[in-house]
Amino acid sequence: MSEAIGFIGIGAMGQPIASRLIDAGHRVSVYNRTASKAAALVEQGARLADSPADAVEPGGIAITMLANDEAVEAVTLGDEGLLTKLGNGTHVSMSTISPDCAQRLAARHAAQGGHYVAAPVFGRPDAAAAGKLWIVLAGGAAVKQRITPLFEAVSQGVYDYGEEPHAANVVKLAGNFLIASAMEAMAEAFTLAEKNGVDRQHMATMFGETLFACPIYKNYGAMIAEQRYSPPGFTLDLGFKDMDLVRQASAKAQAPMPFVSALLNRMLALRARGQGGLDWSAVGRGVSEDAGTA
Amino acid sequence: MSEAIGFIGIGAMGQPIASRLIDAGHRVSVYNRTASKAAALVEQGARLADSPADAVEPGGIAITMLANDEAVEAVTLGDEGLLTKLGNGTHVSMSTISPDCAQRLAARHAAQGGHYVAAPVFGRPDAAAAGKLWIVLAGGAAVKQRITPLFEAVSQGVYDYGEEPHAANVVKLAGNFLIASAMEAMAEAFTLAEKNGVDRQHMATMFGETLFACPIYKNYGAMIAEQRYSPPGFTLDLGFKDMDLVRQASAKAQAPMPFVSALLNRMLALRARGQGGLDWSAVGRGVSEDAGTA
Numbered sequence: 001m002s003e004a005i006g007f008i009g010i011g012a013m014g015q016p017i018a019s020r021l022i023d024a025g026h027r028v029s030v031y032n033r034t035a036s037k038a039a040a041l042v043e044q045g046a047r048l049a050d051s052p053a054d055a056v057e058p059g060g061i062a063i064t065m066l067a068n069d070e071a072v073e074a075v076t077l078g079d080e081g082l083l084t085k086l087g088n089g090t091h092v093s094m095s096t097i098s099p100d101c102a103q104r105l106a107a108r109h110a111a112q113g114g115h116y117v118a119a120p121v122f123g124r125p126d127a128a129a130a131g132k133l134w135i136v137l138a139g140g141a142a143v144k145q146r147i148t149p150l151f152e153a154v155s156q157g158v159y160d161y162g163e164e165p166h167a168a169n170v171v172k173l174a175g176n177f178l179i180a181s182a183m184e185a186m187a188e189a190f191t192l193a194e195k196n197g198v199d200r201q202h203m204a205t206m207f208g209e210t211l212f213a214c215p216i217y218k219n220y221g222a223m224i225a226e227q228r229y230s231p232p233g234f235t236l237d238l239g240f241k242d243m244d245l246v247r248q249a250s251a252k253a254q255a256p257m258p259f260v261s262a263l264l265n266r267m268l269a270l271r272a273r274g275q276g277g278l279d280w281s282a283v284g285r286g287v288s289e290d291a292g293t294a
Numbered sequence: 295m296s297e298a299i300g301f302i303g304i305g306a307m308g309q310p311i312a313s314r315l316i317d318a319g320h321r322v323s324v325y326n327r328t329a330s331k332a333a334a335l336v337e338q339g340a341r342l343a344d345s346p347a348d349a350v351e352p353g354g355i356a357i358t359m360l361a362n363d364e365a366v367e368a369v370t371l372g373d374e375g376l377l378t379k380l381g382n383g384t385h386v387s388m389s390t391i392s393p394d395c396a397q398r399l400a401a402r403h404a405a406q407g408g409h410y411v412a413a414p415v416f417g418r419p420d421a422a423a424a425g426k427l428w429i430v431l432a433g434g435a436a437v438k439q440r441i442t443p444l445f446e447a448v449s450q451g452v453y454d455y456g457e458e459p460h461a462a463n464v465v466k467l468a469g470n471f472l473i474a475s476a477m478e479a480m481a482e483a484f485t486l487a488e489k490n491g492v493d494r495q496h497m498a499t500m501f502g503e504t505l506f507a508c509p510i511y512k513n514y515g516a517m518i519a520e521q522r523y524s525p526p527g528f529t530l531d532l533g534f535k536d537m538d539l540v541r542q543a544s545a546k547a548q549a550p551m552p553f554v555s556a557l558l559n560r561m562l563a564l565r566a567r568g569q570g571g572l573d574w575s576a577v578g579r580g581v582s583e584d585a586g587t588a
Contacts, residue, residue, distance in 0.1 A: 185475035214508035253489035
């Protein structure tokens, strides 16, 4: 069924997701703080909205894909935010945000008879463009049924974590933590081997073909082995934000996570030296710098 | 070509490897400190040797699969060690030992015109029994050519790291470090999620089907999600030994590895509480204990 969708946030991920929704026949209105970024989507048939509220219809669907808690709260709760117009519609929040923020937003929507669904994604911009994202879903059963058809256009699979939206955000943060841990571990392993005369790329290839024959180890393994940290697919600055959200969630849940502490210090040191704009696989650069081989 | 092989060390890994070599038609003599462990192999056709030297022939092949540096050095350099008889033969060392030990042993063999090849393996006992090990190989080109046919009986793939035997030991240690890091990261992620109401097993299944669809995350992920840490396939005591070898190699190479420090402390705490005999995936138990959910 064709839906009227207000799509808010046309960044590296939002752009290909919105594009695929237009291709799938949905009526999409787009809003972005920097309107010029919406030009390609408008050419493709999207309507350009001049505020988050203007992008959505009462009872309709709003999709947000933004960088952090503050941005999602601004477009939702601001004077011209989507909450002023969405009514009993559904807000599908795809951003990687804190579980706390998800709980606050869910309560605000519920208070006016609306719905909030968390649907953060795994996958980089090229996976979004190919419709190959993995979606982590949580929210009310009825609204999940309504929005699930939308995901067919952008994902290769949807995992449902029940009725509490923030559960999906915890899973997304946990996944980014697993990726960051894998990158740090590979960088340490490759650098130890390098200093013993072993070729980094030979080793990355071997592990990517054997014990760790999976996308994260193959793709990030190649980047870290070759020390190829730009252009960024996902920046270290954003990765640091996510690890800081993991740290907060860990503290709130009283779940000690020593690897998170190590990762935060790693990323903080790189940002302090002006490398926050590199791909977040640049944790490997930090390892090489520590070892004197950068 | 059928070879005369002296196989030394009939433990959880040595047993199935020796068994497959017998099945492949090689003439195998076996030695084990506790001779009774060799009974099944003798029934299968192996000759029982009463010392490491007795197991090998001058110019032949010796294979050692033992727990640590000390054990390999004892059967090689002892009064009745294989070095007293092997002459210009080849010692294939499959144990997970330190790179330093490999260098010492290679020098001793070379001094008498013999050869030392490092061939540590990835895979647990069931993989050995199925002939599905991965072999990490390093040593002189001519002897590697001689022994490679032996590996067809036990492995699904051989990766060659050149002429310096200790390089293979570094790669093996680095691989065990990657596995231990993945286990710690999964345990931290699952426990964070659990304390937020998310089912550990649902999450392990999802990551094992998506970002981390590879043996280590699938198999250890299931064990850690279910908190199933016995019977052990590879004990925490042995895992600790390996992480300590990684630490030593890291210090010698001046390659800082913060994750190794975290893993050593994790494993040390579990051993201090009498849990060294559990499977090494019990790092997950340590994470749960810290979080008050064990």
